[in-house]
Amino acid sequence: MESVLKHVTDYTINASRGIGSARSISEAPTAVVVLNYRLPRFTPLLWSQARLRVCADGGANRLYDELPRLFPGEEPEAVRNRFKPDVIKGDLDSVRADVRDFYMNLGTRIIGEAHDQDTTDFHKIIRYIEESTPELDKTQLKVLVVGALGGRFDHEAGNINVLWTFANSLRIVLLSEESSLTLLPAGSTNEIHINQTFEGPHCGLLPVGAPSLSTTSTGLRWNLDRTPMSFGSLISTCNIVESDVVTVTSDVHLLWTIELRYDMDHDMSQVFSDCSRS
Ligand SMILES: Nc1ncnc2c1ncn2[C@@H]1O[C@H](COP(=O)(O)OP(=O)(O)OP(=O)(O)O)[C@@H](O)[C@H]1O
Ligand SMILES: Cc1ncc(C[n+]2csc(CCO)c2C)c(N)n1
Helix, strand or coil, rough: HHHHHHCCCCCEEEECCCCCCCCCCCCCCEEEEEECCCCCCHHHHHHHHHEEEEEEEEEEHHHHHHHHHHCCCCCHHHHHCCCCCCEEEEECCCCHHHHHHHHHHCCEEEEECCCCCCCCCCHHHHHHHHCCCCCCHHHHHHHHHCCCCCCCHHHHHHHHHHHHCCCCCCEEEEECCCCEEEECCCCCEEEEECCCCCCCEEEEECCCCCCEEEEEEECCCCCCCCCCCCCCCCCCEEEEEEECCCCEEECCCEEEEEEECCCCCHHHHHHHHHHHHH
């Protein structure tokens, strides 16, 4: 199961963007952002490998409430002590006082930001990561976002919009237990490395921001060959991955999504132990 984490969301971007060649998640520095929706059971694995761990406001409640349930054999307090966020940030109108105080006592930085009516807490967190990450690290950093999908659709759409807002500066992957979403930048050939044990086969390529006049792919059952795509005509949903490497080239940024398959019978505490050894 450890290898899920090595490969989940492992995609590369043409060196012309300065992102570099293929790296597994175990090599690439990662930041984990916890949002305020149901957390995937692989959250502890992502957490253990991350350099930076941040909760967006009410995301801290999820961490506090849901992580102990993943380790039923352990004292909830012991689990919470082990998963200490570096930062809780946002307008702080959703994090409960007991949760805020608990993490404050552990040494988490709590950063309140004036409630503004135009950007979400998630947007603010990504801006914070962008501003606090040195330029060099930023080209390598992968921002993995849990609790991002499966809840309120306007929140999901806002979360997806953040991929576009920061398209030129950060690689961001939105995750639920069932799906992974990321933006494939326009104008270069994106190589997506897939671990078919844990990802796929179902996937999609969506021209969310603007219609595409020309998209070309390899490695899919239904490939595109300089094909136009737009909502209202063709979009690629329910496609199937047929290779360990998928390539996509398009004139517009595309949303790439692939299903995740999680081993339901796996003992999470074992997963965590395996992971900390890596
Ligand atoms: N149901 C949901 N589905 C998906 N994402 C969510 C959901 N609820 C919250 N989020 C994400 O988690 C972040 C933090 O959630 P929180 O509940 O603190 O925010 P909020 O008060 O609803 O809205 P905002 O973040 O805009 O102030 C949000 O900015 C949003 O990105
Ligand atoms: C056109 C438009 N639509 C909706 C909002 C509302 N809104 C967007 S983000 C946000 C923050 C939530 O905490 C709120 C209230 C807006 N400002 N502009």
